[in-house]
Amino acid sequence: MTQPEDPRILELRKIRAKAKESGGAERNAKQRAKGKMTARERVEALLDPETFNEIEPFITHQGDELGLLKEKFYGDGVITGYGQINGRTVYLYSQDFTIYGGTLSEMQSHKICRVMDLAVRNGVPFISLIDSGGARIQEGVRSMGGYAEIFRRNAQYSGVVPQVSLMLGPCAGGAAYSPALTDLVVMVEKRSFMFLTGPEVIKAVTGETIDAESLGGAAVHNSVSGVAHLSVGSEKEALETARLFLSYLPSNNVENPPYVQPSDSPSRMDEDLNRMIPLDANEPYVMRQVIEKIIDKDTFLEIQPDWARNAIVGLARIGGHSVGVVAQEPSIMAGVIDIDAADKMTRFVRMCDCFNIPLATFVDSPGFLPGVAQEHGGIIRHGAKLLYAYSEATVPKICVITRKAYGGAYVVMSSKYLGTDVTYAWPSAEIAVIGAEGAANILYKKQIEEAENPAAERKRLADEYREKFNNPYYAASTGYVDDIIEPRESRPKIIASLSALRDKYAPAPPRKHGNIPV
Numbered sequence: 001m002t003q004p005e006d007p008r009i010l011e012l013r014k015i016r017a018k019a020k021e022s023g024g025a026e027r028n029a030k031q032r033a034k035g036k037m038t039a040r041e042r043v044e045a046l047l048d049p050e051t052f053n054e055i056e057p058f059i060t061h062q063g064d065e066l067g068l069l070k071e072k073f074y075g076d077g078v079i080t081g082y083g084q085i086n087g088r089t090v091y092l093y094s095q096d097f098t099i100y101g102g103t104l105s106e107m108q109s110h111k112i113c114r115v116m117d118l119a120v121r122n123g124v125p126f127i128s129l130i131d132s133g134g135a136r137i138q139e140g141v142r143s144m145g146g147y148a149e150i151f152r153r154n155a156q157y158s159g160v161v162p163q164v165s166l167m168l169g170p171c172a173g174g175a176a177y178s179p180a181l182t183d184l185v186v187m188v189e190k191r192s193f194m195f196l197t198g199p200e201v202i203k204a205v206t207g208e209t210i211d212a213e214s215l216g217g218a219a220v221h222n223s224v225s226g227v228a229h230l231s232v233g234s235e236k237e238a239l240e241t242a243r244l245f246l247s248y249l250p251s252n253n254v255e256n257p258p259y260v261q262p263s264d265s266p267s268r269m270d271e272d273l274n275r276m277i278p279l280d281a282n283e284p285y286v287m288r289q290v291i292e293k294i295i296d297k298d299t300f301l302e303i304q305p306d307w308a309r310n311a312i313v314g315l316a317r318i319g320g321h322s323v324g325v326v327a328q329e330p331s332i333m334a335g336v337i338d339i340d341a342a343d344k345m346t347r348f349v350r351m352c353d354c355f356n357i358p359l360a361t362f363v364d365s366p367g368f369l370p371g372v373a374q375e376h377g378g379i380i381r382h383g384a385k386l387l388y389a390y391s392e393a394t395v396p397k398i399c400v401i402t403r404k405a406y407g408g409a410y411v412v413m414s415s416k417y418l419g420t421d422v423t424y425a426w427p428s429a430e431i432a433v434i435g436a437e438g439a440a441n442i443l444y445k446k447q448i449e450e451a452e453n454p455a456a457e458r459k460r461l462a463d464e465y466r467e468k469f470n471n472p473y474y475a476a477s478t479g480y481v482d483d484i485i486e487p488r489e490s491r492p493k494i495i496a497s498l499s500a501l502r503d504k505y506a507p508a509p510p511r512k513h514g515n516i517p518v
């Protein structure tokens, strides 16, 4: 005779069902009324079907500060565990806003740190689904210490496994600092906010009046502050973006990025490329179109597309292999490098280097942006970061000079002696210390002043200079570029170079760590 079902198993089922109720029917309804998914729905939508395994679902908060014991919830406001994305394991946490506003308690931090540690131990990415009011006020220093535990891990695991943050609600205080330490921050338009101190505190302290959206909404952090990397229209898109981003990255810093069989022939040459650079050097063209014509079709994931738009950074595939693309956009501010552009490119170069993603740099820049605001804002320090990042990066580095590479912009943008492996120039390349008119004015000041017709003399001397320097042949004759190629040859040339560099070995002298001018 079989015995009746064990009541202890029935009890387990009851507890599990209770845990799935989150903060209760009323709070769940409130969450939905805001158009938000629940923490559990987000996890299911992010991962490959039926791959999620939850861990530590029975944890509850401890202590009874300010009457906390009146309400205890299984999981303590965060769901943690592991699952798969495109068949590869990831660890994650998903904060549950229906439980104490998803706020961080000491026990919640223990749960989060546990999955962070497991992710690193297993060499796989870590994803944060953040929807939180920050530190749980009732727990005082215990919640703040909990954040410190998370931040320390964000920092120590940076460059070890990819870390992705999806901002899915109000993310205040500590809930904003942790993502700032990660590789990718995705915000949802009109849904997510990030700030250290909210509108009410700002009003009290500085007297400024501002709403949450204008203070720390997706638009602000994606176009003004540069805190976020991508802005999307819905939570579903944020989850899809995380999956897409990770498809370009290896699971950890000792693996190579996954190879994806390209549908695009490696030998394809786009004839349009030979007609894209205007004959007049002052006329703009769109570098994003150049990039699209060189990489594998439809593989460009631009990062920070709305911030510092004079620079372009993004992940792509070329010949099926991941590549980090860095470029100037000559159609925006002539592709000049300013403080924000330098910061944007630096961070991206370093991320690619962490995760063994080769760099392809396309240069068309008249130089660093002149001006008091830029100098006083520390453009030397910010530009130095870019020098530092390119010099330090040991991944294969390819550089293509499409047009202007003047002065500092030539040097910082992956120039040959910063350690770039292959440098190509198009016939339209202009590689010089400064532009022709400026050079004539400085070098031949007296001669121009004393000439019968100074304007004609200036033009003659500038033309002479242009003839000598405003082309790639002088640079090629001195070995500063490796080859001059037709624009349409760029794709097969880059694919061949990267293939030859696949086993690049570039050991650096041992050190604790460098001192990048942040």
Ligand code: HXC
Pocket (backbone or CB within 6 Å): 027, 098, 099, 100, 101, 102, 103, 132, 133, 134, 135, 136, 137, 138, 144, 147, 170, 172, 173, 174, 175, 177, 196, 198
């Ligand atoms: C405890 C909190 C909480 C908090 C919200 N709740 N924030 N509980 N600690 N920090 C609770 C509410 O009491 C409420 O509980 C539930 O979460 C939902 O909150 P609402 O206010 O009803 O929701 P909403 O109107 O959507 O507003 C969300 C919010 C707001 C914008 C996040 O609650 C808010 O401003 N909270 C305070 C944010 C903050 O200042 N945090 C501390 C940051 S300092 P019930 O029971 O009603 O559902 C920090 C220090 C870290 O994080 C240090 C690192 C640098």
